[in-house]
Structure formats: structure tokens, C-alpha cells
Amino acid sequence: MKVILAQHAGFCFGVKRAIKMTAETAKNSQKEIYTYGPIIHNPQVVEKFEQEGVYQVSDIKKIEKGSSIIIRTHGIPPEKEKEFSKKCLNVTDATCPFVKKAQKLAKKLMLDGYQVVILGETEHPEVQGILGYTDNKAIVVGNIKEAEKIKKCAKLGVVVQTTQSMQNFLETVSVLLDKTPEIRVYNTICDATKKRQDSALKLADKVDIMLIVGGKNSANTKHLAELCREKRVPAYHIESALEIKKSWLKGKTLAGVTAGASTPDWIIKNVIKAITAPEGLSKSGLIGHNKKS
Numbered sequence: 001m002k003v004i005l006a007q008h009a010g011f012c013f014g015v016k017r018a019i020k021m022t023a024e025t026a027k028n029s030q031k032e033i034y035t036y037g038p039i040i041h042n043p044q045v046v047e048k049f050e051q052e053g054v055y056q057v058s059d060i061k062k063i064e065k066g067s068s069i070i071i072r073t074h075g076i077p078p079e080k081e082k083e084f085s086k087k088c089l090n091v092t093d094a095t096c097p098f099v100k101k102a103q104k105l106a107k108k109l110m111l112d113g114y115q116v117v118i119l120g121e122t123e124h125p126e127v128q129g130i131l132g133y134t135d136n137k138a139i140v141v142g143n144i145k146e147a148e149k150i151k152k153c154a155k156l157g158v159v160v161q162t163t164q165s166m167q168n169f170l171e172t173v174s175v176l177l178d179k180t181p182e183i184r185v186y187n188t189i190c191d192a193t194k195k196r197q198d199s200a201l202k203l204a205d206k207v208d209i210m211l212i213v214g215g216k217n218s219a220n221t222k223h224l225a226e227l228c229r230e231k232r233v234p235a236y237h238i239e240s241a242l243e244i245k246k247s248w249l250k251g252k253t254l255a256g257v258t259a260g261a262s263t264p265d266w267i268i269k270n271v272i273k274a275i276t277a278p279e280g281l282s283k284s285g286l287i288g289h290n291k292k293s
């Protein structure tokens with residue numbers, strides 16, 4: 001089996017930055033430190049940090065006053081930032097600058113009198129953070145169907161979750177054009193997302209099977225898998241080599257591998273190794289023991 005790795009795959013600028021900031025904070029701290037939610041959406045990286053004394057919390061009431069906390073790459077709403085500053089001694093802001101840009105633009109649109117629309121996944125932490133910057137007044141839509149339900153209004157302002165696909169963005173904006181005589185649209189999809197999507201699509205055209213590697217909770221990895229599936233090539237979203245099944249590879253000669261922006265190199269390398277040497281697969285069809293099966 002031959003394998004081609006997508007030209008752009010794996011860690012992006014924002015994730016590398018957050019990991020560096022977290023590692024430095026952990027190194028300089030004598031005590032346990034905390035991240036609000038997972039620092040990035042990759043369980044293996046989060047687990048590795050836990051071994052170094054970096055723990056994720058979902059409720060800061062549970063941590064001691066004066067602790068150190070790191071704000072995740074996806075950002076948080078401003079009211080949470082205030083809460084953190086009151087309770088914690090050290091607050092390290094690892095919010096990706098591209099997410100910060102979307103937060104600032106959403107706030108500006110709100111202050112300029114626009115009904116803000118955020119294109120993204122309602123429950124995603126990044127979208128919740130951006131929503132907070134509009135005093136929770138923005139409308140969140142995930143696709144054309146939801147955009148169609150928006151009532152007509154005088155001024156609409158649009159920002160996008162950084163990991164959305166360009167196709168969904170263009171389609172949704174075309175529906176919003178009919179809702180208002182005045183629309184201001186900011187394309188806040190980040191460059192890393194676009195590059196990963198474009199190179200995954202290019203690769204999916206050439207191969208017999210696509211493996212998309214990354215956290216099951218990673219929005220950008222999920223979008224990569226959805227895009228590849230639209231190319232009608234068998235496409236599997238896996239977190240690690242442990243999930244690969246022998247049956248997927250049967251009769252295939254060329255595999256494509258891509259990975260979300262929060263997937264570390266060592267996981268990608270393990271996946272490539274597993275496909276190029278499928279004799280390592282166990283009789284059950286899995287490589288090693290799969291906790292999820």
C-alpha cells in the first residue's frame with residue numbers, strides 16, 4: 001500500500017503557539033496548572049499534558065483561588081475572562097489570534113448596529129466565545145436551512161467560525177443576501193483551515209481511500225472528513241492508528257492521509273506506518289488494542 005500525506009496536514013500556527021505557551025507555563029510553575037476546557041481538541045495531547053501537571057477544568061469554582069489558568073485556543077466569552085482575572089493569579093491567554101480577530105469583528109459589528117450572524121456550530125466553544133462578544137445577541141446558524149429562517153432586517157453583519165468550510169460559508173452568505181438591504185461580511189475562516197481543506201480535497205481525487213486523523217471533538221477534523229466523503233472516496237475519521245480496520249484497506253493500493261490542525265506529528269506518523277505495514281494489524285482487523293471497540 002502506498003500512502004500520500006496531504007500537503008497541509010497537522011498542527012497549525014495557533015495550536016503550536018498554545019502548546020508552547022502551556023509547556024512554558026507548566027515549566028515555570030511549582031504547582032498544578034489548569035486549562036479551561038481542553039487546551040486543544042486532541043485527547044492524546046491533553047492526556048500528555050495531564051502527566052505534566054496540566055489539568056483541564058470546566059468549572060473554575062472547582063479550583064483554588066490564586067491558581068494559574070490557561071485560556072484555550074478556541075477562546076472564551078468576555079464575562080468568563082473577568083471571572084478568571086478575579087479568581088486566578090496568572091491567566092495565560094492562548095486564544096488563537098485568528099479567533100481573537102473573529103471575536104473583535106463580531107463586537108464591532110454589534111456596536112455598529114448590525115444584527116450579527118455567526119456561521120458555525122452553536123455548541124462549539126469558539127462560537128460560544130464569539131457570541132459572548134456580542135453580548136449574546138448574535139444569531140448562530142450552521143447552514144443554509146438555518147439561515148433561511150432568519151427574519152428580514154435592516155443591517156446584517158456576518159462572521160464565521162474559523163474552521164468552517166468555504167463552501168458552506170459561500171452558500172450561507174448567498175441566502176443572507178436576501179434578508180437585508182445592507183450586509184457586511186467578514187470571512188474569518190483561517191488560512192490554516194482553508195489550506196488543509198484544499199489539499200485534502202485535491203488528494204481525495206487521487207486515492208482509493210482517505211484517512212482523516214484527529215480528535216473526534218475537533219471541528220476542523222470533522223469538516224475535513226465531511227469534505228472527503230463528498231468526493232465519494234471511502235473516508236474514515238480516526239483518532240489514532242488503533243482504529244484502522246484491515247477490511248478498509250482490502251483491495252486498495254493508494255491511501256491518502258490528512259490530519260486536523262490539532263493532530264500531532266507522532267500520531268500521523270503512526271497512522272502512515274500502520275497502513276504501509278498492514279501485517280502489523282491484529283487478527284481482529286485492528287492494530288493493537290482498540291479501547292473504543
Ligand code: SF4
Nearest residue numbers: 012014096098162190
Ligand atoms: S485552525 Fe486556525 S483558528 Fe484554529 S487554532 Fe489553528 S490557526 Fe488558529
